[in-house]
Amino acid sequence: MNTADLGLPVDVPSTALFTDQYELTMLQAALKAGTAERRSVFEAFTRRLPEGRRYGVVAGTGRVLDAVENFRFDAAVLDFLRERNIVDGPTLEWLADYRFRGDIWGYPEGEVYFPGSPILRVEGSFAECVLLETVILSILNHDSAIAAAASRMSAAAGERALIEMGARRTHELAAVASSRAAYIGGFNSTSDLAAGFRYGIPTVGTSAHAFTLLHDNERDAFTAQVDSLGRGTTLLVDTYDVTEAVRLAVEIAGPELGAVRIDSGDLLLVAHRVRQQLDELGAARTKIVVTSDLDEYAIASLAAAPVDAYGVGTQLVTGSGHPTCSMVYKLVARAESADEHAPLVPVAKKSLGAKSSMGGRKWAARRVDEDGAAEAEVIGTGAVPAELAGRQLQVELVKGGAVLGRESLDVVRDRHAAARAGLPLSATQLSRGEAVIPTEYV
The missing domain is CATH 3.20.140.10 (nicotinate phosphoribosyltransferase)
Structure with missing residues (x-):
């Protein structure tokens, strides 16, 4: 091995x-x-x-x-x-x-x-x-804590997808173990490539705010991403003005736009507004992904929101308040x-x-x-x-x-x-x- x-x-x-x-x-x-x-x-x-x-x-x-x-x-x-x-x-x-x-x-x-x-x-x-005492306990205590938090989040999310994205919030090796435990607990994918490589967990990821800020304007950033990754990509729409970003996103990618991601603000309110805007622009199949320091309680509070997937980082990899069992x-x-x-x-x-x-x-x-x-x-x-x-x-x-x-x-x-x-x-x-x-x- x-x-x-x-x-x-x-x-x-x-x-x-x-x-x-x-x-x-x-x-x-x-x-x-x-x-x-x-x-x-x-x-x-x-x-x-x-x-x-x-x-x-x-x-x-x-x-x-x-x-x-x-x-x-x-x-x-x-x-x-x-x-x-x-x-x-x-x-x-x-x-x-x-x-x-x-x-x-x-x-x-x-x-x-x-x-x-x-x-x-x-x-x-x-x-x-x-x-074997210490190595057994160090693994079981960590992984079981993360899996328990993931299970609670999975129950709160229902049929909606969960993305593990906590690698930057924990030790680099703990991040890989956390991805594995989160997948057991019900998460669907991870942003951590090492976890994908070692354990075969599906990996996802597109861009951060830095990519938008790199370009002279949001139009150039969205165009570059769509040209590179295709219309099915996920565009991050809250770097500047969300309403204008959603309009630009659909204009550039068309109704085939895969998803938009919202990373700040009143997620319940913003998600409803974005869903309405997407539908009005003819992008009824475009999904909405929300991130921003979510835990199981925040996920449950968004049950009535038109959200298709949640990205969870810090709260997951720290056991949502209980980092050990x-x-x-x-x-x-x-x-x-x-x-x-x-x-x-x-x-x-x-x-x-x-x-x-x-x-x-x-x-x-x-x-x-x-x-x-x-x-x-x-x-x-x-x-x-x-x-x-x-x-x-x-x-x-x-x-x-x-x-x-x-x-x-x-x-x-x-x-x-x-x-x-x-x-x-x-x-x-x-x-x-x-x-x-x-x-x-x-």
Whole structure:
């Protein structure tokens, strides 16, 4: 697997340093204590949804699988660890041969989740599993936050198209991951060419205000764009006077003009005026695209406007106020010894307050009502009740270190649409509320 597929510069040889130092110091101490090879089960989950959110969206699983596969301690990485005296010699020798050879189960990408949902379960020796904590969480927390924001925006937009255009508002590598997560959540295209190249997401884009300002007048700018890109292009009409720009746009491109874009002002009012003007000029098929710092609330407020597509940037790539899902990665079971036949013992942190967790390897299933709508997220550690056996959520992603769970983004995107449609109608309400279904432990 080429590291470029992870959104990494090609000169980054592995994902092994996408971690916190204490993962390695824990490994060193466990190796010395003789506990590193104990069979262990780690789970990634969140204790609560971000405030006001009714469901979460699992995103980043495909990137996690790539990251696990590329988690290698090559010579350059080992030299760095040695020079910084981060771990001792025996630990360096162990890391030189590191390969994840365990198993990973998880919610399929695109699925929805709720508080306590065991989104990812990683099984193997303590040593091989603990090293993956930071990279798994960094991917899942980021991508799931963006996908959740995208899903809310998609629900608010209905059948209207959504364009992801936030690359300039975040880190250049995060921009690529954001485009991928937004596509899963329901966006139709991206302005980011790296995302198009790496993930096959449809890309769009025509011109900015700078192109209009470059020319001596708006007529020259529109003429140059239409001559180059064709009558089906999208012309930006709010650099100067919108009414005059729309008139010029139709005059130059004709009724075949693809679209006009509005990037400022009272979008509801301006969109109505532009639609009326386009229709009067005979450009009834010309679409209207609106941008300008939109979020799900602004999109919902434009439901009555004659808008055909929304371009969203800043609010999307920052999770629309919730840039992380607060997922954690906790040891929930471990063997009593390094013997491969030693039984697993449930373990859990017993903290005061909200940081306690439930021990044991967990299964998860979604119970539905008589109409087929989800009514509860059911989580347990024992036998799965017969009535839930066919509704289990976790699937096998990695077996014996071999990746099994790679899927196309279109499959993941369709899964999310189906999962969201299976929730109660109140799931897509933008008013603040609790999780749309409760989590039950059995």
